[in-house]
Amino acid sequence: MNWRVKQPETVLLFSVYILTALLPLTSDPYYIYLGALFMIISLFSISYNILFGNAGLLSFGHALFFAGGAYTYALFTINVLKDPLLGLFVSILISLLLSLVIGVLTLRHTKIYFSMLTLAFGMLFYALLIKWRDITGGSDGLSGLSRSGILINLSNPVARYYFIFLVFLVTSLFLYYIHRSQLGLLIKSLGVNEDYLPYTGHSVFKIRMLANVIAGTVAGTAGSLYAILNGAVTPDLAYWTTNAEPLVAALIGGPKYFVGPLLGSLIYVAITAYAAKIADLWQFVLGTILVALILGSRGGLIELVRRIWKRS
């Protein structure tokens, strides 16, 4: 595996932008919903993969940031001010603070201890959402969220779609820039050999923290978009199994590539949508793909395609 497949990644990334930009032309509400969901899961997965595929940190607490963003949006628009744009900005800010705090508490630990700590904080947050009924709506969550306000109006599904598209575009381009930047190199070096990094003069904690804050903030952004898309939030967003979504997406697409989780999200959303129509088969289908990929191609679909490409 190497880190230098850059041009094909750029092409893939921009193909995704063009396709998602054109999708509303189908004027099929179901497709438009799925497209929006895909962009949200993509942001969630790419942000997760900064930790998992790049920094080498297996987090089970990433759903905390996603749910944190979603609930911040819900609580802000219900209790403070009805406006999607301001709701999103507040979510981003709160996610940033939340990832700083959780980072300070978890990032001194490595490997399984880090994973278990993030799991513990995730479940703590889940319990908070369930128990603090007066504020969070308990297990029912919060619904009927406002999508229009003083600054913008997103009641129309297509307007909502393009709002999500715009945030997706800007955020993913920002992450792609980071991925290819000097900071991106340092985050990768952390994942490649964390033990050696201090002897090149870098603080492991500092680089982990930077990666964590970027990942947490973007996950919160995705969560906020999720609240806008569905108009409702439920505590299961914070449940630990939600972490499997970005993990599976990254593994399917290829965790060593920037577009890996993007591709994985596409497959994930497609399988959950279509296989669910046939029967409750989608978990079986997804499980089979995952097992085949992990046994056959650790680098995910992208690595598989590259290998076949080279052979022919």
Added chain:
Amino acid sequence: MEEILRVEKVVKKFGEFVALNNISLSIYDQKGVTAIIGPNGAGKTTLINVITGRLRPDAGKIFFEGRDITSLPPHKIVQLGIVRTFQVINLFSELTVYQNLNVANLSKPRTLRKDLHEVMELFGLDKYRDIEVAKLPHGIQRIVQIAVAFTLSPKLLLLDEPLAGLNIDEKTRIVNVVKDLAKNIPVVLIEHDLHVVFDISNRIVVMHRGEVIAEGTPDEVYRNPVVKEIYIGL
């Protein structure tokens, strides 16, 4: 001669095993190679690990340029100017040669960064620029390790068995690299190959069971009867 590094009565134990037994040692701020030799288990690598913050001593202190660095984390010690390499190759194996050097370069303030093309040329690495380190021969990887260390602009360079696992040609090449580096900065070298040690060292420190049992010029050490008894004359 001014002292650059002082190890003062350092003790390091692993369970019952005493790896460093109240050891004191000074490295002087002069160009050239100080070799640390001694039988296996003498505590050479442990000494380097304690100096570079990889291990915390159980007792004693370490001073670098007069400053107490005993409890500093490894990256701070590197930033102060003590740079090391490892006995078992330690690099970012999935990254390219250029990226490995760049990671090191990025830890320094912008104005102090090196021109990496010059560094690669200096070490003859330009043709491997975009190759993943893991795919390079062992000997080249050893050179990359030293080039990364050089990129960090060390004031004191600690090389832990840089010749381990190399063939004769590769050894000659690394020895020349070390000689060149030692023209400008103090280098501490842990090495088992005594031919190399007596060839390139200005000063030799002999360790045995966690203590310094002799030190001096190669000649003095060669003639030291204690050294002959426990080490050379084994």
